Amino acid sequence: MAPGALLQEHDTRTAPPVSKAAPAESNFTIPSPFPNLVSTDYPDFRAELAENGFAIIKGAIPRERAVGYQEKAYEWIKSFPGDLDMNDPETWVEKNLPMTNSIKAYAYYCVSHEKFFWDARQELGVLGAFAKLWGTDELLVSFDAMNLTFPNRKDVPRRPTWEHIDQSPMRRGVHCVQGLMALSPSGPEDGGLVVFPGSHKLNEEFFDTQTTRESWLPMKDVHVFSREQLDWFAARGVHPHKVCLEVGDMVMWDSRTIHYGSEPTEKSSQIRTALYATYVPASLASADQLELKRQAFESYSSTTHWPHQYIVARPNVVYLPDGSRDPRNRDGPLERPEMTDKLLKLAGVIPY
Numbered sequence: 001m002a003p004g005a006l007l008q009e010h011d012t013r014t015a016p017p018v019s020k021a022a023p024a025e026s027n028f029t030i031p032s033p034f035p036n037l038v039s040t041d042y043p044d045f046r047a048e049l050a051e052n053g054f055a056i057i058k059g060a061i062p063r064e065r066a067v068g069y070q071e072k073a074y075e076w077i078k079s080f081p082g083d084l085d086m087n088d089p090e091t092w093v094e095k096n097l098p099m100t101n102s103i104k105a106y107a108y109y110c111v112s113h114e115k116f117f118w119d120a121r122q123e124l125g126v127l128g129a130f131a132k133l134w135g136t137d138e139l140l141v142s143f144d145a146m147n148l149t150f151p152n153r154k155d156v157p158r159r160p161t162w163e164h165i166d167q168s169p170m171r172r173g174v175h176c177v178q179g180l181m182a183l184s185p186s187g188p189e190d191g192g193l194v195v196f197p198g199s200h201k202l203n204e205e206f207f208d209t210q211t212t213r214e215s216w217l218p219m220k221d222v223h224v225f226s227r228e229q230l231d232w233f234a235a236r237g238v239h240p241h242k243v244c245l246e247v248g249d250m251v252m253w254d255s256r257t258i259h260y261g262s263e264p265t266e267k268s269s270q271i272r273t274a275l276y277a278t279y280v281p282a283s284l285a286s287a288d289q290l291e292l293k294r295q296a297f298e299s300y301s302s303t304t305h306w307p308h309q310y311i312v313a314r315p316n317v318v319y320l321p322d323g324s325r326d327p328r329n330r331d332g333p334l335e336r337p338e339m340t341d342k343l344l345k346l347a348g349v350i351p352y
């Protein structure tokens, strides 16, 4: 994939330009609203988040329910025209598959609001971890994407690595912790999240010494690292680490931790199935952002991983590579979630 495509996708994770010119020194950076969010003093996963920049929550979803969500994900992808067969690699080709966004995840056709996705977002083990992290169970969740990556596809080349962070260098300290729920096993050869443990601790030093402040503008919550920039981290002992997960596990990571989603290797036969979900305290969202979030919810659109800021609804009208409108476009999920108060609060549609 062309690097430009990645940047384009990540532009949807972009804040509106704050200024074309570098702001005055005094207000150039944005401090963490929660400086003590993670610390090695905690007796739980928050210590790992502080030390390594990521943490695994084992069994965040009971295995049998996670298997059920994967079955629903399979039903969803098989619901498009074509002869996709999850057991037949010959059918894992473009004509049988809906369009992905440029990070190769499924974010269109209202998938983010399918019942199974909302059920997974409301899993107690998932909510409990984020509630512990933030010290409140009054949370908002992102309408993020689903990853369903077929191993060793015959029609497209393996995707190169795309090491990045999802937080602007203008933000200082921990602002966001992302989540990924594993619905398929993710062993060393399988597709999955690769993190660079410890890279979050070098975040400020890297940007302050290796980049210019002007290059941080307009503010975007993404930075894609070049090979030379990764060498800077390697020289400080920071190297990639494949996160291995079992079905139902969740990995949480600090948005300053360098990461990417890896493709399955030649040795893997696992169809990578994972759901992204990030939660923050509802109190962090402004009325304007909640209104944008409500609109995204009502049109069954997905958003980025930020649940409360820079809400940009991804379109549900998708165009094919030839520029024509995708006849598979949908105006609602296949199976609508039950609109409980709990769900509507997480969506930001009704207040806590």
Ligand SMILES: O=C(O)CCC(=O)C(=O)O
Residues within 6 Å of the ligand: 147, 166, 178, 180, 192, 193, 194, 259, 260, 261, 262, 276, 305
């Ligand atoms: O697919 C993955 O594991 C990583 C996706 C990612 O970079 C993100 O959600 O921010």
Ligand SMILES: [Fe+2]
Residues within 6 Å of the ligand: 164, 165, 166, 259
């Ligand atoms: Fe990311």
